[in-house]
Amino acid sequence: xxxxxxxxxxxxxxxxxxxxxxxxxxxxxxxxxxxxxxxxxxxxxxxxxxxxxxxxxxxxxxxxxxxxxxxxxxxxxxxxxxxxxxxxxxxxxxxxxxxxxxxxxxxxxxxxxxxxxxxxxxxxxxxxxxxxxxxxxxxxxxxxxxxxxxxxxxxxxxxxxxxxxxxxxxxxxxxxxxxxxxxxxxxxxxxxxxxxxxxxxxxxxxxxxxxxxxxxxxxxxxxxxxxxxxxxxxxxxxxxxxxxxxxxxxxxxxxxxxxxxxxxxxxxxxxxxxxxxxxxxxxxxxxxxxxxxxxxxxxxxxxxxxxxxxxxxxxxxxxxxxxxxxxxxxxxxxxxxxxxxxxxxxxxxx
Amino acid sequence: xxxxxxxxxxxxxxxxxxxxxxxxxxxxxxxxxxxxxxxxxxxxxxxxxxxxxxxxxxxxxxxxxxxxxxxxxxxxxxxxxxxxxxxxxxxxxxxxxxxxxxxxxxxxxxxxxxxxxxxxxxxxxxxxxxxxxxxxxxxxxxxxxxxxxxxxxxxxxxxxxxxxxxxxxxxxxxxxxxxxxxxxxxxxxxxxxxxxxxxxxxxxxxxxxxxxxxxxxxxxxxxxxxxxxxxxxxxxxxxxxxxxxxxxxxxxxxxxxxxxxxxxxxxxxxxxxxxxxxxxxxxxxxxxxxxxxxxxxxxxxxxxxxxxxxxxxxxxxxxxxxxxxxxxxxxxxx
Numbered sequence: 001x002x003x004x005x006x007x008x009x010x011x012x013x014x015x016x017x018x019x020x021x022x023x024x025x026x027x028x029x030x031x032x033x034x035x036x037x038x039x040x041x042x043x044x045x046x047x048x049x050x051x052x053x054x055x056x057x058x059x060x061x062x063x064x065x066x067x068x069x070x071x072x073x074x075x076x077x078x079x080x081x082x083x084x085x086x087x088x089x090x091x092x093x094x095x096x097x098x099x100x101x102x103x104x105x106x107x108x109x110x111x112x113x114x115x116x117x118x119x120x121x122x123x124x125x126x127x128x129x130x131x132x133x134x135x136x137x138x139x140x141x142x143x144x145x146x147x148x149x150x151x152x153x154x155x156x157x158x159x160x161x162x163x164x165x166x167x168x169x170x171x172x173x174x175x176x177x178x179x180x181x182x183x184x185x186x187x188x189x190x191x192x193x194x195x196x197x198x199x200x201x202x203x204x205x206x207x208x209x210x211x212x213x214x215x216x217x218x219x220x221x222x223x224x225x226x227x228x229x230x231x232x233x234x235x236x237x238x239x240x241x242x243x244x245x246x247x248x249x250x251x252x253x254x255x256x257x258x259x260x261x262x263x264x265x266x267x268x269x270x271x272x273x274x275x276x277x278x279x280x281x282x283x284x285x286x287x288x289x290x291x292x293x294x295x296x297x298x299x300x301x302x303x304x305x306x307x308x309x310x311x312x313x314x315x316x317x318x319x320x321x322x323x324x325x326x327x328x329x330x331x332x333x334x335x336x337x338x339x340x341x342x343x344x345x346x347x348x349x350x
Numbered sequence: 351x352x353x354x355x356x357x358x359x360x361x362x363x364x365x366x367x368x369x370x371x372x373x374x375x376x377x378x379x380x381x382x383x384x385x386x387x388x389x390x391x392x393x394x395x396x397x398x399x400x401x402x403x404x405x406x407x408x409x410x411x412x413x414x415x416x417x418x419x420x421x422x423x424x425x426x427x428x429x430x431x432x433x434x435x436x437x438x439x440x441x442x443x444x445x446x447x448x449x450x451x452x453x454x455x456x457x458x459x460x461x462x463x464x465x466x467x468x469x470x471x472x473x474x475x476x477x478x479x480x481x482x483x484x485x486x487x488x489x490x491x492x493x494x495x496x497x498x499x500x501x502x503x504x505x506x507x508x509x510x511x512x513x514x515x516x517x518x519x520x521x522x523x524x525x526x527x528x529x530x531x532x533x534x535x536x537x538x539x540x541x542x543x544x545x546x547x548x549x550x551x552x553x554x555x556x557x558x559x560x561x562x563x564x565x566x567x568x569x570x571x572x573x574x575x576x577x578x579x580x581x582x583x584x585x586x587x588x589x590x591x592x593x594x595x596x597x598x599x600x601x602x603x604x605x606x607x608x609x610x611x612x613x614x615x616x617x618x619x620x621x622x623x624x625x626x627x628x629x630x631x632x633x634x635x636x637x638x639x640x641x642x643x644x645x646x647x648x649x650x651x652x653x654x655x656x657x658x659x660x661x662x663x664x665x666x667x668x669x670x671x672x673x674x675x676x677x678x679x680x681x682x683x684x
Contacts, residue, residue: 133616133661313498325488
């Protein structure tokens with residue numbers, strides 16, 4: 001948050017880019033994102049695409065967990081539904097325009113979000129977390145079933161199609177990058193915009209105290225369900241892009257591990273803040289890569305030391321999550337805030 | 351009908367192990383309001399400690415021989431003429447193992463108790479006063495830490511440990527059909543129920559039990575009444591990790607020892623929420639229900655459906671009673 005910014009009317013205050021720093025930062029980020037595919041190698045593009053896909057899902061999770069205050073451990077299921085819907089659509093229409101698939105997947109995932117959201121009207125807190133977790137297990141159970149094998153490939157997973165954009169097949173990571181990143185930006189801005197509206201403020205009111213919100217005339221039924229639907233649609237979009245991005249998917253990819261990873265990305269970045277998902281996702285997905293490089297540096301390619309790598313990575317990862325919760329409970333965004341506060345007040349105070 | 355009762359009884363025996371695992375989660379929740387997602391992994395550590403003290407340590411060269419295989423003089427007389435796989439041979443084999451089983455259990459309980467203290471002191475205490483969401487995520491982070499350290503200390507191979515009781519089949523007929531169990535699972539069942547029952551009695555009748563219940567009721571009032579609340583928190587973690595050591599020993603002797611043991615904790619979490627987070631009795635009922643339905647589902651539809659039985663049941667129960675079967679509704683004030 002930047003202080004000391006002088007505004008003369010409400011329109012300036014309400015804008016998405018209500019300060020010069022945000023506007024400049026956004027343009028800078030756009031320029032960097034445009035530059036990445038031309039300088040990065042294939043592996044770096046793989047990471048970039050993965051991060052962009054996860055950002056969509058985490059932004060979606062932020063709607064339910066960060067803004068509405070409902071705890072969900074079931075968002076991996078929406079991811080799965082998005083991915084498998086894309087696979088199923090491509091069986092009937094192999095050359096369909098990817099944005100149409102995206103919209104259909106979002107609608108289907110949104111419908112499942114509606115179903116998952118129904119318990120949230122009766123159940124709160126941890127009980128809701130476990131209800132969504134159960135729903136996640138049940139969805140994956142159906143995906144693994146033999147009678148759906150024709151669409152889902154059963155427990156052995158399935159190969160996923162490539163997207164066709166105006167007759168060309170998107171094969172390389174560079175081509176896929178240009179499909180994924182614009183969608184990420186659009187969805188991110190949409191979510192950002194949502195929380196300037198009555199709708200977003202209603203969700204925040206529900207998070208702060210749902211009984212008070214209901215007394216103020218906010219229909220819990222309506223808003224909680226809508227929040228779940230929007231969030232699920234985001235994860236569905238992420239799932240569709242995931243199916244386009246990777247050559248094959250397995251039901252296990254979308255289990256509890258995925259749900260928890262999404263949640264951890266959100267917490268590390270900062271819940272209920274629009275930049276939180278971006279910071280958190282970059283950090284959480286990059287840490288294993290950085291650890292891999294560090295381990296390689298110390299072991300110097302020594303194979304016998306490599307077997308210790310995966311347990312140590314797990315330990316460092318877990319300690320990092322706990323460290324965040326203990327030392328920086330508001331996430332990376334709060335470091336960002338402090339930095340900008342320092343800049344804008346300099347040289348007067350910290 | 352005979353077969354039906356066979357599966358119901360199998361289910362009850364599995365349910366008792368679930369109840370033993372759930373006990374740890376409930377006792378931590380009742381005093382600290384933290385739901386421990388890592389309980390399954392604490393149990394996994396218990397299993398590995400049991401393995402260390404019951405298998406690795408006796409095999410070490412500096413240990414006397416009788417620890418690995420105890421052969422008192424009367425045993426030779428008892429064993430004489432026993433057929434292989436007979437009841438007598440099974441009991442004799444168990445007597446051979448008694449010293450190392452006892453060593454294993456004692457070692458596992460002590461080490462796991464220390465582990466519980468360590469977790470509480472290092473990871474959970476700094477989070478006091480934060481939202482329960484943060485605490486839950488902290489236990490999720492613990493999952494990685496525990497899993498990683500377990501495979502660093504012990505290898506990720508699957509190992510066998512000695513069962514806690516003599517293992518021979520018990521056969522009898524019920525409703526005109528043959529029914530049978532393994533005696534080891536009967537021993538596990540009795541042990542689990544004994545632990546569960548004694549912990550409930552401790553909480554009800556001893557001073558420290560009253561302190562735990564008072565802290566559960568209201569932390570600040572408990573502080574004001576002179577109760578050492580941080581000590582209560584530590585004791586809750588110690589209770590959870592020591593009962594977890596027993597659960598780990600039981601699970602390892604039944605399913606074999608491997609790092610995947612930790613995943614068991616998640617289905618037990620579903621059971622705990624089904625019973626109601628703060629009710630021992632509700633959790634016991636839920637554990638038995640899940641055990642029975644799981645084994646019936648296995649009988650009727652095979653193993654794959656049995657996997658999701660706990661989750662389907664918890665969904666149904668939570669929708670019907672949002673605070674679990676016997677859980678207390680939280681009073682909210684605006």
